[in-house]
Amino acid sequence: xxxxxxxxxxxxxxxxxxxxxxxxxxxxxxxxxxxxxxxxxxxxxxxxxxxxxxxxxxxxxxxxxxxxxxxxxxxxxxxxxxxxxxxxxxxxxxxxxxxxxxxxxxxxxxxxxxxxxxxxxxxxxxxxxxxxxxxxxxxxxxxxxxxxxxxxxxxxxxxxxxxxxxxxxxxxxxxxxxxxxxxxxxxxxxxxxxxxxxxxxxxxxxxxxxxxxxxxxxxxxxxxxxxxxxxxxxxxxxxxxxxxxxxxxxxxxx
Amino acid sequence: xxxxxxxxxxxxxxxxxxxxxxxxxxxxxxxxxxxxxxxxxxxxxxxxxxxxxxxxxxxxxxxxxxxxxxxxxxxxxxxxxxxxxxxxxxxxxxxxxxxxxxxxxxxxxxxxxxxxxxxxxxxxxxxxxxxxxxxxxxxxxxxxxxxxxxxxxxxxxxxxxxxxxxxxxxxxxxxxxxxxxxxxxxxxxxxxxxxxxxxxxxxxxxxxxxxxxxxxxxxxxxxxxxxxxxxxxxxxxxxxxxxxxxxxxxxxxxxxxxxxxxxxxxxxxxxxxxxxxxxxxxxxxxxxxxxxxxxxxxxxxxxxxxxxxxxxxxxxxxxxxx
Numbered sequence: 389x390x391x392x393x394x395x396x397x398x399x400x401x402x403x404x405x406x407x408x409x410x411x412x413x414x415x416x417x418x419x420x421x422x423x424x425x426x427x428x429x430x431x432x433x434x435x436x437x438x439x440x441x442x443x444x445x446x447x448x449x450x451x452x453x454x455x456x457x458x459x460x461x462x463x464x465x466x467x468x469x470x471x472x473x474x475x476x477x478x479x480x481x482x483x484x485x486x487x488x489x490x491x492x493x494x495x496x497x498x499x500x501x502x503x504x505x506x507x508x509x510x511x512x513x514x515x516x517x518x519x520x521x522x523x524x525x526x527x528x529x530x531x532x533x534x535x536x537x538x539x540x541x542x543x544x545x546x547x548x549x550x551x552x553x554x555x556x557x558x559x560x561x562x563x564x565x566x567x568x569x570x571x572x573x574x575x576x577x578x579x580x581x582x583x584x585x586x587x588x589x590x591x592x593x594x595x596x597x598x599x600x601x602x603x604x605x606x607x608x609x610x611x612x613x614x615x616x617x618x619x620x621x622x623x624x625x626x627x628x629x630x631x632x633x634x635x636x637x638x639x640x641x642x
Numbered sequence: 643x644x645x646x647x648x649x650x651x652x653x654x655x656x657x658x659x660x661x662x663x664x665x666x667x668x669x670x671x672x673x674x675x676x677x678x679x680x681x682x683x684x685x686x687x688x689x690x691x692x693x694x695x696x697x698x699x700x701x702x703x704x705x706x707x708x709x710x711x712x713x714x715x716x717x718x719x720x721x722x723x724x725x726x727x728x729x730x731x732x733x734x735x736x737x738x739x740x741x742x743x744x745x746x747x748x749x750x751x752x753x754x755x756x757x758x759x760x761x762x763x764x765x766x767x768x769x770x771x772x773x774x775x776x777x778x779x780x781x782x783x784x785x786x787x788x789x790x791x792x793x794x795x796x797x798x799x800x801x802x803x804x805x806x807x808x809x810x811x812x813x814x815x816x817x818x819x820x821x822x823x824x825x826x827x828x829x830x831x832x833x834x835x836x837x838x839x840x841x842x843x844x845x846x847x848x849x850x851x852x853x854x855x856x857x858x859x860x861x862x863x864x865x866x867x868x869x870x871x872x873x874x875x876x877x878x879x880x881x882x883x884x885x886x887x888x889x890x891x892x893x894x895x896x897x898x899x900x901x902x903x904x905x906x907x908x909x910x911x912x913x914x915x916x917x918x919x920x921x922x923x924x925x926x927x928x929x930x931x932x933x934x935x936x937x938x939x940x941x942x943x944x945x946x947x948x949x950x951x952x953x954x955x956x957x958x959x960x961x962x963x964x
Contacts, residue, residue: 436841438837457845458837459840459843459844459846462840462841462842462843463843467841467842467843469841470837470841474835474837474838475835475838476830476835476838476839477835478830478834479831479834483827486827487827487828487831487842490824490827490828500823500824500825501820501823501825502819503819503823550842551841551842553842554841554842554843
């Protein structure tokens with residue numbers, strides 16, 4: 389589904405991401421881990437088109453998407469969430485989802501200005517789809533609350549719901565568990581698993597090691613911008629290079 | 643509620659010239675209606691999270707376009723005035739793409755420069771624009787005659803009043819339709835979180851340019867109207883201060899609601915006329931009103947009913963408890 393070849397991004401002399409190769413298959417749950425500053429978020433920014441790579445290619449479903457703008461890439465089916473909170477704060481929860489739904493079902497802009505019968509029907513369809521999404525993420529009771537007034541955990545869930553409404557084939561989750569309590573962590577992981585069961589391929593960045601190991605079938609480890617390991621969770625746990633990268637045993641691993 | 647209020651307001655505006663026959667009063671009302679359109683269209687641009695200060699420049703573009711089309715190319719006014727809007731929109735579209743790459747205050751700064759470039763062009767291109775002195779004797783709109791029903795020859799202010807009223811109503815209807823459509827929702831989304839909007843597939847650059855283009859269209863249109871009304875145009879007719887006044891109308895009226903700029907423009911144009919003896923102090927008065935609004939009613943005059951509602955229940959409960 390996603391093939392990445394020799395992906396590199398240099399900021400001046402800093403190699404934020406360097407020569408990373410990665411193949412992601414349709415229907416996979418892949419975890420991307422690494423110490424702070426390993427280049428995980430830069431990697432997401434490259435794949436989602438926020439920044440352009442210095443070198444390398446990104447192929448999605450057979451098409452080269454390197455250097456495309458973020459909205460183009462989102463429309464092709466790669467949708468990312470952000471580290472921290474990213475919602476439309478002044479909108480209600482429902483409006484957040486409605487806005488995000490509005491992309492796909494082809495309502496002409498002019499059509500909505502003149503409020504044709506066709507556009508009203510489509511608006512209705514969007515509203516019911518938005519309500520379904522809120523049911524799925526269990527925010528349906530909060531539909532009419534202003535997003536900025538939600539609790540932290542709910543804001544993070546709303547962030548995922550916004551991405552979900554944009555109909556991703558591949559969902560990039562950037563530390564979805566940050567700042568959550570144990571209960572919220574297990575609920576969020578259950579939600580991610582539910583999305584995966586609905587056919588969405590998952591690429592997850594997370595510092596919560598146990599949750600990542602439990603959820604993902606395969607894990608890729610980055611350190612100083614380079615891929616240092618790749619494999620099943622059990623293999624990664626035993627990998628000497630990975631242990632060195634995290635604990636720094638025996639001096640600098642780089 | 644809103645509809646009834648709008649219907650009553652329109653009926654009053656239709657009948658007003660029968661009561662106010664003095665040309666001066668009509669002149670003030672015509673200006674007020676122009677400012678309502680300018681402030682409302684500026685708000686549409688602000689809705690996308692970009693504060694344009696090019697409105698004066700866009701009016702100048704529209705005014706010269708219409709003047710030159712009528713006087714040098716022999717176009718009828720009724721064709722030239724809409725073209726004035728389209729020329730401003732076209733220019734906004736072309737400069738919009740490079741401009742909206744700049745965010746926040748940097749966007750506002752380039753729009754100021756844009757307005758200055760328009761003024762300089764009008765001053766220097768003497769063969770076409772008449773340079774600093776501008777152009778005088780711009781013809782009135784050609785008469786509109788529907789036999790036995792309507793006869794408007796624009797020899798009186800009353801005819802201009804009705805033309806301005808029609809322009810204002812049509813402009814407000816279009817702006818309102820745009821705002822409550824999907825475009826309005828997307829623009830407000832872009833204003834709140836533009837990288838999030840981009841991440842869910844919204845072409846944020848495109849929508850910012852769209853808002854700038856549509857907003858500038860109305861500035862150009864009003865510029866086209868104004869020069870035929872005053873029958874003269876000069877390069878610095880719509881200075882930087884003029885644009886700032888429009889922005890003050892938006893802020894004082896309240897940016898969050900559609901009625902905000904309408905209220906702001908109406909009150910702040912009519913108030914100085916009531917307080918004419920203080921005319922020399924007007925910029926100070928404006929500044930005082932602006933600062934007072936920013937500090938005490940950040941949502942502007944349009945936010946006053948909400949504010950009152952928030953304060954009211956408290957005063958109602960107290961006697962009940964006692």
